[in-house]
Amino acid sequence: MSYLVLARKYRSRNFTEMVGQDHVVQALTNALTTQRLHHAYLFTGTRGVGKTTVSRILAKSLNCQGPDGNGGITATPCGVCQACTDIDSGRFVDYTELDAASNRGVDEVQALLEQAVYKPVQGRFKVFMIDEVHMLTNTAFNAMLKTLEEPPEYLKFVLATTDPQKVPVTVLSRCLQFNLRPMAPETIREHLTYVLGQENVASEPQALRLLARAARGSMRDALSLTDQAIAFGSGQLQEATVRQMLGSVDRSYVFRLIEALATGDGKTVVETSEALRLNGLSAASTLEEMSTVLQRMAVVQAMGGAAVADDDSDPEAHDTARLASLMPVDETQLLYSICLHGRADLGLAPDEYAALTMVLLRLLAFKPQGTQPTAEKKTLNRPAAPAPTPVAPVSAPATATAQRPSVPKPAAIQPWDDEPVAPDTEQSALPPPGQVLPVRESARPAPHSDADDDGRPDVPDDYEPNWPVAPAEYEPVATKIVAVPVRTQTESRADVAAQQAPHALVPTEEGDFWHTTVQQLIKAEAINAMVRELALQSQLIARDTDQWILRVERESLNQAGTRDRLTNALKTAGHDVKLVVEIGRVNDCPARRNAAASEEKQLAAEKIIFDDPFVQSMMRDFGAKIVPGSIKPL
Template identity: 70%
Template structure:
């Protein structure tokens, strides 16, 4: 007697035997019980989820005669009457299955519909089952529309497809549609355990978990892989044999990689990648397994309560929970995204293992806590270049630019010659904002533009000068003078410097920091920590500092700053706290740069030649073009 594969031997015969499709079973069971039967059903879903099985069970439910031959429509077909047995064996004359993949033309559909005029020969209903119905041609669909909409009372249509998007909406609107979902790995695992128990085949739980994941939601694929694994393992299922058969990566390698990435151990990452090459394991499979583990880690991090419900019998679940606690949530999300996108890069590289190594090392390059890893110091320095550019930009030396634009140029400050007296009211408005008289910012020339715009009558104009309309042209043509001029305003540029409150310790700390920077004793993040810090007190070689941003307060940066101070003979110990900073080298640099900018703009605006150009020709100064020399 020939061997019957597990997928056919254990095909469900009743609705109660189906697994993973409870929503479809419940709807059909209630409809059969209440005799509310539709004339056309459409079952959609991926391969191996039970579309044909549901169709055959539905046909048996409609035609079951019961063990005594007196039964009627039922949701629990007996399985022993001639109708049930013939449908299971494929010999029932009133149940017709048409494969639309090979019979997709209008002639085949018309041949099937010609049988619809005849009543059932043996059963209670004729059932036409068309598998892969999306493969039919447009003319074939059109040929069956009328019969599908109003079939005889003894005819039922059952359509099945894996691609419902290709089915015309005219057909979809005539059918009762059910979507069969992919099987969860846990559901497949439970079913495989029952099947192998019935077959008396010994199997390791971890081997079954591998098969359940490899099935990718298809129960038929899971049973087919189980058949193959039984043959591969000579009648038994062992994890090593199943893993070798599937070519999947041992998750111990995956856990080792994630642990190394969490610890920032680049050497271990490269060594594990080389081990994968040595064993000939797939790079794509490695990234796939890593994505699966990272997904479970992200769930445990988002819902910590689930960590208590981890299956202790599953060693992978315990290891996943441990890694979820070791790797920060943001790095888990970053690594998951890198693994997903990295799979598309494997085919572009000449060596997939080199591409795998690059994908794994990418997390170390973009690791949020870069200062903790010495190996990433060059990347850290490059990243902080932009952060250091803010205070350094204030020291850029450039010649004083006095460009003169046409009347249609960008909006600029208002003329100064005729509006200098107007600047007086602006000073009392800014006085309360200053933290100390020593750092009181001077009125910005741009405020003249706003004052002229709102109160043009207050600006005194000499009788010998042209009409005020000529002076107001730059303000009138500016689309949004206040918004455009605000970034170039010395007051806006010195917003942080306005809160500077010079202290005695600040004078000493500023000199020390400038000395260390000049000697190149501190760079990158250490330099940024020193510039952003305020010296609070000096007590017997112990200096207390304060910063506002925690991102610059890294342990390695503090240690390097302490070593630089000790080497320069200043302090042997330092402590850094978080709080409000009112006097730091960065604030002093910003305040000095803002003062130089204000002086440069005053020089240009008060220049007699510039005033004459503005007054006589309507010239305007391009915002941002004035730089201190």
């Protein structure tokens, strides 16, 4: 007796048995009930979500004849008539399934379309189901466009694909598209519970949770993994055996790691990582489980106790809530992000467990130490301006005959004097930096009666008032201080460079000769790669008729092969000498001369721009700035 796998044995036979695709079932059911039928349907979605199953149920609904043979189009196929049983068994002559992954050429599509001219033999409609339609070639797509747009009234197209982005828009526009969603783990777990109840297989709830998570939204994968788990566990589904089969990490390790990270216990983190290595548990699975727990912790932190109350059936809910209370919200988000990106680092490291340990230590390194307050976050709000310090009133003179100090002509604003003011003078203490003293205005009329055109008295330049001031009349008058922004011109690089230390280049007579020689070798392409680098970075210290002494700063340039190739290049250029290379400080080499020349050109170009009258006016009047690095010499 052959065994039928669970994925095929429990394939849905009608729309009422469909799991997790209520939006598609409702739309198709209403369309069949009202008989508003489209001529082409496109079902998209990931593997194992029911695309082929929906197409077969739709074909049965279109061709069902009822138990008595008098039925019509219905949303609830009977499953017992000739058409229903033949479609389930795959031998209905008017239902054709084409695998586009292996029949992707134009010849196969044309052979299929040649059958469209013939009316159905047994059923009410011909149904052409093309699976993985995105695998068809462009020529095959073009061949079916006309028939797909205006098929005979007895022909229905059903297309299925896992990658709708590869389907031409000309095909998409001719189809009614339905997107089958990945199924939630809770939906898969409930269906597995029903299937195992029908099969009389004992199972633990936590084992079903592991299988539902491992399926990743695919019901077919979940049933296939269940088949494997039943065989692995000798007819039983236990958490330990399922976890061992899947290679999943026990959540106790994950909870221990997260708790150690929350408390800053680095020793426990390293010991737990070593325990994972000894037990042979997957490093990628560890980070995946940690990401799942951290995501649930973030939900608990956002919802409070409501998240725990809604999931009391999960035995790990209380542990998740406990960890959520130990860790700040921002730290949870940071750890979640590091775990996600850390999975990409596992394949780059020579040892995935070493990479896992580094990811865990990275989680610990970004944790704030102790209870010290974290750094102040940046904000766009400007700090509140300090309240202005009131100006102290001027003390009254000791006698009524005291003379008021002379008032100078306000020709220019003088800077503050740093010297302290004596306490026995009439002036008050200077205000803090940034505060301006108010100007005292007197209500007394000017002694001169003539006035200017603007109505103000005409005061001679040499006039000095000499009024007796009574204590009651000498009061400060508060004035409003208006801040005026000061525009400063941006310094050019030439000005900045002039203030810096002089260039390290110290020209020498031998340096002139060596620079000319190296430039000739480079122009003639006699040296390249490391030989050219040695010539550019070296300084000619001394030269004789048969021997030249060079000095370099890096030992890596002083290689025997490099020296020999440079010697041969010099010999070809007419300098038959022996090179001696020493290590030391270099003050004059061709590379520094070239850099100095380039810097001089750059500064000259920037000076031309900065000195341009139009640029100066734009900077002065509109606050324009020159983008650094945007000026290049011609």
